[in-house]
Amino acid sequence: MRISIYQVLPRLFGNLNATNQKGGTFETNGSGKFEDFTPERLQEIKELGCTHIWYTGVMEHATKSAFGSKIPASNPAIVKGEAGSPYAIRDYYDVAPALAVEVERRMEEFEALLKRTHAAGLKVIIDFVPNHLSREYASDCKPSYVKDFGEEDDTSVPFAPDNNFYYLPEETLTLSCGNEVYTETPAKATGNDQFTSHPSHNDWYETVKLNYGIDLAGDWSTHYNPVPDTWNKMLDILNYWAAKGVDGFRCDMAELVPVPFWQWCIQKLKKVYPELLMIAEVYQPERYEEFVLAGFDYLYDKVGLYDLLVALLKGRASTNDIGGLLQSQERVKHRLLRFMENHDEVRLASDFVVGDGEKAFPAMAVTALVDGNPLMTYFGQELGERGMDEEGFSGRDGRTTIFDYWSVSTIREWLLSNGQKESPLRARYQSLLGLAQKPLFAEGSFFDLNYHQPHFAARGLYAFLRAYGKELALVVVNFYGEGQTVEVAIPPHAFEVVGLSSEVLRVTQWPDGGETFVRLFSDQHYQLKVPAYGVTAHLFTVNRQQ
Missing domain, CATH: 2.60.40.1180 (Golgi alpha-mannosidase II)
Structure with missing residues (x-):
């Protein structure tokens, strides 16, 4: 079967609470749960033409919500939105408590979701975030043999091969949110490679950059032998989730992590889990072959066909450009994950693209039918979701928020109708994704x-x-x-x-x-x-x- 991924945020998918207060709390706006993916819902996703589900935002991340005394709220100054970014991981060995009905049994609920998904004939992908983590990272679910990130660092030096973080030894980082202040001494480098104690609002200020053995603050020398401590920690995390039955990982900002780590790590992973799917978020076409040789199965095709088709939808490109673009990708043509929406990109039906999901359908048809590459559909795309809500931290930007507690109206209405609501666009997507599975189009x-x-x-x-x-x-x-x-x-x-x-x-x-x-x-x-x-x-x- 051709890989066809359905990306979905559990936090939003099953949330039927229509309050949708701007900047609303967990208590006010509610949250979807693992249990919302019932056998019936999973069957609908499978019948749409999908083979995999990418559950986005599974790992525990920084949030302004407290879930009992054992899971306190993060400092508001280092949380974007009320719910927080799924890419500011607070515990690599735990799942987000907001997604559980019973917080104390949250891992059991996730494991039950894995079983239900597999029983429906679908495979599971989750995020792996290797480049950065929350400024208040602290794992309470790690195995007994694991030391927390930074626990054994030498904080007196900017860089050491076995340090997990980069430091500014003589500086203090201070971030504020209203009356709340967060301080960090010594300051650590920020996730988007900002070696400053004063990251800007546009930086990934809520995260800390991880050290893979490159002296980024100095002469960029590499120190891979012996294997840096961060490498071993990350391999252990991937093994932990693969052992639970996770079938693949979408590796966030893979291009910010050194390729030698990926070569070492993926080789070891696939000796134990040869069918494990590894997808790299990469935006530099000139580097694609590096990541293929490192062992990744597929790479993001954002700056290629996606960008061209969006330009075409906006009247800024010609259909004659498509053939040339595909030809330019020849060297890695079978390794590119095709999509027209994901959590980072503006919704096709938003006012920022074409304003109507039907008008965007031709772009998805080209994406699905020009080759047999893996496909991805973002939840709500098949219903013409416009992403024009002003949720809170995520403004009216044409994207579905990843930072706020919210309920997506198109998904909510579809779920409340028990799948019986007429959706001509969804029917077209189902027919298209079904056609794309035929050997003629897959191979x-x-x-x-x-x-x-x-x-x-x-x-x-x-x-x-x-x-x-x-x-x-x-x-x-x-x-x-x-x-x-x-x-x-x-x-x-x-x-x-x-x-x-x-x-x-x-x-x-x-x-x-x-x-x-x-x-x-x-x-x-x-x-x-x-x-x-x-x-x-x-x-x-x-x-x-x-």
Whole structure:
């Protein structure tokens, strides 16, 4: 099966509390729970066409909420929003208490979620945050043999190979939030590589940078032998979650962690868990091959196809650019995770992109059908979620908050309808993701047709072929708001590349399911209709040339 990931924040997914007070507390606005992912809900996600769920925000992170005497609130000065960032980890060996019905049994509830997810035929991905952690990191759930981060550091020096943190020995960091003040002596370097005791509001001021054996504050010398203490600590954390049955990790800001660590770590992990899925958040295409060679299965494709398609939706790019972009990714083309939304990016249906999920559907169709790479859908994307709420720390920015307690209206209404609410967009996503699983699209070869259709770009059209075995697909995507009848010329070279003969072919039309028979000839103009903001695929059963 082709990997198809459904990214979801449990904190928001099952929260049916519609209070949605701006900056509201846990008590006021509520929180979703692990138990909200019932067998029925998991089945709906599977039926959408997904194979994996990325549960975002599972590990315990800094928050302004207290959960009994054993889990106090973090200092408000180092928490973004009321709920806090899922990427300011406070305990790598624990789960977020807000996600549990019974806080004392929170790990049992997560383990039960793992079992339910697997029973539904889905695999589980969680975040691994290796570059930074909360300024108030303190694990109360770590194994007895584990020392906390920084517990044995020499804080009198800026850098030491076995220190977990970087220090500014003569300086004190002070952060404030209202009447609350947080101080840290000596100051530690901030998560986004800021070696200052005065990080700005735009820095990752709530986090501390982890030391992997590079003297970042000095001469950038590397100290990997013997293996730095941080390396061993991180490997232990990954083994801990993999042993529980987690099937994969989305590795946050992997490019800020040295590649030699990933090579060492992934090799050791996969000796024990050979099927473990490792996904790297990387934004530097010139470095992609480094991370592939280090052992990552897949890398984020944000600055490639995603950026191009968003520009296209905004009228700032041409459909003719798609083929060239795909060609530029040839060296790592099977290693890129395709998506059109995630927690970092602006919602497609927001006012900042196209304002309507239907108008964005062509971009998802291209993402899903041009190759067999892993796909990702962000919860609510399939319902046209606009992300235009002003939740608190997260303003009206077109993103669904990761910092606040909130309830997402599209998801809430879908859940309250028990999946019975009509959602034409969701039906289109389900049909598209189902089509993307066919071997023709999951494994087939690709041939760009737009360069051979001189007027397609001006009409917002993109055409291509996919071929596999005795099957061929002609796909035309329409980025315009009017339906179009188009004539596609298939050049002689395409016949050679896909091994197409000119015998009678059975044609199945997607998505309407109609059938007919045709005979294709080189440079013949083949006619089909494409709906507004839609996609049409004609699936041919062909005889391959011998």
